[in-house]
Amino acid sequence: MQTHTQQQQASIRFNQARACDLLQWQTGEFAMFIYERGHEYLAAYFGDDQQAIDKLSRRIEFWNWWKNEWNNRDAAYLHDIDGREDEISLRFRNKLYSDLHNIRILAAELSIPSIVYPKDFTIIKMEMA
Numbered sequence: 001m002q003t004h005t006q007q008q009q010a011s012i013r014f015n016q017a018r019a020c021d022l023l024q025w026q027t028g029e030f031a032m033f034i035y036e037r038g039h040e041y042l043a044a045y046f047g048d049d050q051q052a053i054d055k056l057s058r059r060i061e062f063w064n065w066w067k068n069e070w071n072n073r074d075a076a077y078l079h080d081i082d083g084r085e086d087e088i089s090l091r092f093r094n095k096l097y098s099d100l101h102n103i104r105i106l107a108a109e110l111s112i113p114s115i116v117y118p119k120d121f122t123i124i125k126m127e128m129a
Contacts, residue, residue, distance in 0.1 A: 015074040044107035
């Protein structure tokens with residue numbers, strides 16, 4: 001019997017492989033896309049607070065959370081595309097994927113859970129009026 005973590009890892013591997021196939025991306029290209037978007041998310045989320053960006057970008061807790069959130073989006077993407085991939089052009093599949101993983105939207109919708117932050121981290125996030 002698989003643990004919850006093993007099940008999550010299997011889900012991530014399956015969804016990433018399926019997304020790579022649909023997008024016609026190489027695994028390394030896909031991994032780099034997720035990594036770059038993680039840094040873009042931090043910049044969008046924290047704005048000019050480079051110290052917060054630097055601290056979180058070095059934490060495995062952030063990257064594990066980010067991969068899980070990304071996998072949730074991938075699962076939604078695959079659910080929408082599944083069975084219709086032959087009807088949808090590669091260009092449109094890529095646009096759908098990009099739209100679903102829009103960094104500005106993610107920064108507005110996803111809040112980093114407190115467990116991701118280091119213990120000595122003070123969270124001061126100003127809401128835009």
